Amino acid sequence: MIVIMGIHIAPAAVADFHQVLSDHSRYWGERDLRSLHLLALVQEFGSTCLVARAEDGIRGYVFGFVTPDGTGYVHLIATREDARGTGLGRRLYTAFAEAAERHGAGKLKAITSVENTGSIAFHRSLGFDTEIVDDYNGPGRAMAVFHRDLPLDISWP
Numbered sequence: 001m002i003v004i005m006g007i008h009i010a011p012a013a014v015a016d017f018h019q020v021l022s023d024h025s026r027y028w029g030e031r032d033l034r035s036l037h038l039l040a041l042v043q044e045f046g047s048t049c050l051v052a053r054a055e056d057g058i059r060g061y062v063f064g065f066v067t068p069d070g071t072g073y074v075h076l077i078a079t080r081e082d083a084r085g086t087g088l089g090r091r092l093y094t095a096f097a098e099a100a101e102r103h104g105a106g107k108l109k110a111i112t113s114v115e116n117t118g119s120i121a122f123h124r125s126l127g128f129d130t131e132i133v134d135d136y137n138g139p140g141r142a143m144a145v146f147h148r149d150l151p152l153d154i155s156w157p
Contacts, residue, residue: 007059007088009095012049017042020051020061020078027060027078036076041065048072048099052079052088059083062092064100072100072150074110090154093126097152110146111136120144126154 017039020027024034042049045065052060060079066072074096079088097108112119114132124130128146136143 007054009052011046012042012051016051026080060088062096066103066105070106072105072108111143
């Protein structure tokens with residue numbers, strides 16, 4: 001568990017997963033991404049699915065895993081609307097990167113839609129290389145694909 005400024009980052013439990021879904025709009029606004037939230041990730045990759053908890057609940061989370069080729073893949077990362085701009089996303093990425101390295105990862109990967117300019121800017125600020133890959137998510141569905149080597153040595157406010 002990582003504790004920074006009253007926020008505890010620890011592996012997600014099943015109850016945390018359900019809480020995140022209950023509060024979905026606080027993390028994702030009007031975008032309905034509930035179908036991308038897979039309980040199996042928490043069940044099978046618990047040490048790389050993390051929540052950032054404070055006294056007022058879950059402020060953010062990252063769900064990911066390590067692939068057989070040693071890639072730490074971030075499936076979802078989100079911060080609650082009242083926690084944005086605090087460096088929490090960076091803290092969650094750091095915690096995930098450390099967990100991924102413990103499981104043998106030497107690099108990180110993530111994807112987002114090409115329209116998600118906020119996510120693209122965030123990943124670039126963390127030192128990710130960005131590539132737009134046509135048909136990545138099916139015909140006509142380009143995605144922004146992020147790659148970077150570990151370790152993830154970043155600072156936060």
